[in-house]
Amino acid sequence: MLLGTLWMALNEIRRNTMRSFLTMLGIIIGVGSVIALVTIGDGTTASVKDSISSLGDNLLMVRPGASRRGPTRSQGTPFEVNDADAIARDIDGAAAVAPSGSKQMLAVYGNQNWSTSVTGTTTDYFVARGFEIEQGRLMNAADVKSGRPVCVLGATVAKELFGTGQAVDESIRLGKLSCRVIGVLESKGSGSMGMDNDDTIILPLKTFQQRIAGSRDVSMIYVSVAADRSTAAVKQQIEALLRERRRIAPGAEDDFNVRDVAEIIEMVSSTTAMLTALLAAIAGVSLLVGGIGIMNIMLVSVTERTREIGIRLAIGARGRDVLLQFLIEAMVLSTLGGLIGVGLGVLGGWAATNAMQLPLVVSPPIIALSFAFSAFIGVLFGFLPARKAANLDPIDALRHE
Amino acid sequence: MAVDTAGRSPWFELRNITKVYGQGAAEVRALDGVSFIIQPGEFVAVMGSSGSGKSTCMNIVGCLDTPTGGEYLFHNVDVGKLDRDQRALLRRHYIGFVFQGFNLLARTSAQENVELPLVYRRVPARERGERARAALASVGLAGREKHTPAELSGGQQQRVAIARALVTEPSLLLADEPTGNLDSARSIEIMELLARLNETRGITIVMVTHEADMAEFAKRVLIFRDGRILDDRQQAGRR
Numbered sequence: 280m281l282l283g284t285l286w287m288a289l290n291e292i293r294r295n296t297m298r299s300f301l302t303m304l305g306i307i308i309g310v311g312s313v314i315a316l317v318t319i320g321d322g323t324t325a326s327v328k329d330s331i332s333s334l335g336d337n338l339l340m341v342r343p344g345a346s347r348r349g350p351t352r353s354q355g356t357p358f359e360v361n362d363a364d365a366i367a368r369d370i371d372g373a374a375a376v377a378p379s380g381s382k383q384m385l386a387v388y389g390n391q392n393w394s395t396s397v398t399g400t401t402t403d404y405f406v407a408r409g410f411e412i413e414q415g416r417l418m419n420a421a422d423v424k425s426g427r428p429v430c431v432l433g434a435t436v437a438k439e440l441f442g443t444g445q446a447v448d449e450s451i452r453l454g455k456l457s458c459r460v461i462g463v464l465e466s467k468g469s470g471s472m473g474m475d476n477d478d479t480i481i482l483p484l485k486t487f488q489q490r491i492a493g494s495r496d497v498s499m500i501y502v503s504v505a506a507d508r509s510t511a512a513v514k515q516q517i518e519a520l521l522r523e524r525r526r527i528a529p530g531a532e533d534d535f536n537v538r539d540v541a542e543i544i545e546m547v548s549s550t551t552a553m554l555t556a557l558l559a560a561i562a563g564v565s566l567l568v569g570g571i572g573i574m575n576i577m578l579v580s581v582t583e584r585t586r587e588i589g590i591r592l593a594i595g596a597r598g599r600d601v602l603l604q605f606l607i608e609a610m611v612l613s614t615l616g617g618l619i620g621v622g623l624g625v626l627g628g629w630a631a632t633n634a635m636q637l638p639l640v641v642s643p644p645i646i647a648l649s650f651a652f653s654a655f656i657g658v659l660f661g662f663l664p665a666r667k668a669a670n671l672d673p674i675d676a677l678r679h680e
Numbered sequence: 681m682a683v684d685t686a687g688r689s690p691w692f693e694l695r696n697i698t699k700v701y702g703q704g705a706a707e708v709r710a711l712d713g714v715s716f717i718i719q720p721g722e723f724v725a726v727m728g729s730s731g732s733g734k735s736t737c738m739n740i741v742g743c744l745d746t747p748t749g750g751e752y753l754f755h756n757v758d759v760g761k762l763d764r765d766q767r768a769l770l771r772r773h774y775i776g777f778v779f780q781g782f783n784l785l786a787r788t789s790a791q792e793n794v795e796l797p798l799v800y801r802r803v804p805a806r807e808r809g810e811r812a813r814a815a816l817a818s819v820g821l822a823g824r825e826k827h828t829p830a831e832l833s834g835g836q837q838q839r840v841a842i843a844r845a846l847v848t849e850p851s852l853l854l855a856d857e858p859t860g861n862l863d864s865a866r867s868i869e870i871m872e873l874l875a876r877l878n879e880t881r882g883i884t885i886v887m888v889t890h891e892a893d894m895a896e897f898a899k900r901v902l903i904f905r906d907g908r909i910l911d912d913r914q915q916a917g918r919r
Contacts, residue, residue: 283799294787590783593744594797594844595772597765673744677783 281607288608292615299612302576305569306616306653307623313562313649314624315631320555322628322637324548329638331544338407339514340538341366341500341521355534357496360484362524363401366500370516372508377404378497380487386440386480387452393439397453397480399487400501407503410481415447415462418483426485428458433479434466451480456490458482510539559645566649570613570656577609577664588668589676602669609661610654617653621646691851691884692718692741697750699736699907710736711747712907720851723878723885723917725895728904735856737904738888742775742854743767755851772800776845780857782837784829790816790840791825797848815843819873835866842873846883853877855887859894871897875917 292299343355363378379400386393398404401423410417413434422429430451437446437460446460467476488495504513514537521535581588588601596604625641632639699711711733718724718741728734739745740752743759744767752759754770762770771777776797784793794812803811816825819839829837838858845853855874859867875897877883887898895901899917903910 283805287799290788586783587785590785591796591800592768593742593771593777593783595768595775595800597768599765600768600800674739677779 281603284604284607285611287604288611291608292611298576298580299615302573302612303616303619305572306566306613306656307569307620309562309566309569310617310620310649310653311624311627312565313559314621314646315627316558316562317555317642317645318625318628318640319631319635319637320551320558321640321642322632322635324551324555325638325640326636327547327551328544331540331547337504337506337510338540339502339504339510339517340540341502341517341535342498342538343535345532345534345536356525357494357498358500358535359495359497362521363497363500365520365524366502366517367403369520370513372505372513372516373502374505375403375406375501375503377401377407377501378484378499379404379501380484380492380496380498382487382491384453384480384491386436388440388449391440393436395433395436395478395480397482397487397491399482399484399491401484403503404481404501407501410467411465413463413465415460417462418481422461423483423485426483426489428456428482428486428490429461430458430480430482431462431464432460433464433481434477435475436478436480437463453480453482454491456486458486510541514539563652566652566656569616569653570660573609573613573657574660574663577605577661578667580608581605581664581668584668585671585676585679588671589673589679592671592673593677598669601671602665605665605668606658606661609665610657613657613661614650614654617650620653621650624649691720691755693751693753694737694741695751695753697737697740697747697752699733699740699745700748709907711740713750714904714907714909715750716902716909716912718852718884718886720884721878721882722900723875723898724887724900724902725898726886726888726902726904727890727892727895728910729890732904733907734888734904736907738854738856738886741852741886742777743770772797773848774851776848776850776853778838778841778845778853778855778858780860782829782834782841782861784837784840784844786830787828789826789828790821790832790843793829793840794844794847797844801848811847812843815847816840818846818877819843833866834862835869838862838866838870839873842870842877846877851884853883853885855885857888857890859889859891864893867891867894 341358343357345355358378360378363376366373367376377400379398381396381398383394384397386395386397402418402420405417418429418431421427432440432446440446440451441449446463448459450457450459464477484497502513502517504510517537518533522533525534527533591601625646628641629639694717695715697711697714698709701708701710714733714737726734726738736745740747740759743754746760755774759767759770785796791809791812794815795808798808798811813822813825816822819842821836821839821843824832824836829840832840858874859870862870871894874885874887878885887894889895896915896918898915900912900914902912
C-alpha cells in the first residue's frame, strides 16, 4: 500500500512536471544555498588555517602585554634582547629564537616609494618564519652583530620598488637610514585576510634599534619549537622563564603572552564558523519559506483535485488513505527538491570555491541534515493540505466542477 | 427483520428513512419516510423529477450519506450507526459506483483506473493487473488498457467506469444516471451491458435515471416524488 501510494505520488509529480518543479524550487534554493554557503565557509576556514600554518605550525610568538582581551589590556614592558638570549640558552626545545621589532615605514628607491612593514631581527627569524632566499644572500651573523646597514626585501617590496630590475646591491632609503639590499626572499604567497607575507623588509635588529626605532626594545620574540618537542610544553617553559625574569608574583597575571599558531587558527576558525552558522541560518529560513511554498501548492492541488478525491472516497478510500496519499506526495516533492538542492549546492560550492581558489570541503553531516530537514518540512507543511483533502465530503467532492 | 418468501434475509433494507437538510423555517425534507427492500440479483431503476429525493436516497444506499431518521440495514448492519471510515470500508468491499460524469481519473490509463479500487483493497499488483484486464474485457474494451480517458469516447469511458465498479465483484452496483452524458445509441449499448451483467452474472444493480427508455431495461421501477415512493412496480425488463 505504502509503495503503491509512493508510486501514485511519483506519477502525479510526473504528470505535472512544471508545477512540481516550481513547488520544489523553494526547497531546492533553500537546501542548495545552505550547502553552498557551508561549503564556501568551510573552504574559507580551511584556507585561513592553511595560510596561518604557513607561518610554521611549530611557531610561538611571544609578545608583551596580557593576553586578556578588552579595553583594559595592558601594554606591558617591552622585552630586551637578553630575554631572547635567555630563551635560546635555557630552553632546549627552542630551535630558533628571533627577537624582533617592527614598524610600518615608507621605503624609497629613486622616485619609487612603497609603504611596508620593516622588521629588525636576527638570522633565526628566517628559520622560524621559513623564509628562503631567491636572489643574493640572507643576513649573516656578522651583519647582525655589528648592525650593518643592509636589508633583505620581501618579493612584493622588490617588485614594487625595482619592478623587473635588479635589486641586489642597490641602496634604498628607510627614513633617515640608507641601506644596501643584499637579497630578495622567495615568495611565500599571500595568506588570506589580506595578509601578504612578502610585503616586508628585514634588516639586522641592532640596525633597526639604533637607526630606526631609537630604543633597545624588542616588541616580539619568534620561537620555533624543535620538531620533536611539544609546542605546548615549550610554551609553558617560556612562560615560566619569562615570569621569573620579569619578576611576576605567583598568582599575578602574566604581563606578556605566548601565542601558539594552533591557538590563532582556533580563534580564526571559531570566527568563520560563527559566520557560516549565521549564513546557514539565513538559508534555513529560505528552506522554511520553501516549505510554505509546498503547502501553498498542495492546498491549490487539493482544491483542483477535489473530484479525484471524491472518486477515491466513493471507491472506498478512507480519510486516512487520502491523508497518506497527499502527505506522501508533499514528502516526495520536498525530498526530491532536497535531493536536487544537494546536487546544486555541492555544484555551486564547488564552483565558488574554485573561483575563489579555496579548497573544496564537502560536509556530509550538513548534507544529511539539510536533506532530512527538507523531508521533515514536507511532512510539516504537507499535513494541513492533506488533512483538508481527507476531510472532504465525498458527495460534495464528486459534485465539484 | 424482514424475511422474503425464499427465507433469505434482504441485503439492503430501508426502513422509514428520512433525510432533513437545514433547520427551522429553512428545513427541507428531502426524504420523508421511505421504505423498500432490495433483494440480491435485482435490477432496479429509480425514477423521479429532480428534487424528488431519488439522489439523496441513492447517496444513503451507497453509504456516502447517513439518514436523519429511520434505519438502513446493509447486510444486517445499521449504516446510520457507522462512522465515516467504517462506511468507506463498506463501500470498498461491497459497492461499486458508476456516475453520470464517468468520474475517471484524468491522465491515468484505463487499466490504472480500473485497478484503483483494488489498490485500496490491498490486492497485490500482479493480481490487480489480471483482474483489471479481465474486467475491461468483460465490458468489451480489451486492447484499450493503455488509453487515457481523453483518448476514449464517452461510451468507452463509461464502460471503463463500469469495469472499475465491477472489478471488486461488489454486492451492489449503484449507477447514477449512467447514460445522462451519452447519445441514444451509446446509451442503449451501456444499458444492454448493464442488463447483461445483471442477467448473466447476477449483479444487483440500482440505477437512477429520468429517462423512461432506460428504465425499461430494469426489472423493477421505483418512482419518487416529494421525498416519498410514489410507485414500486415489477416489469419484464427489455433485453
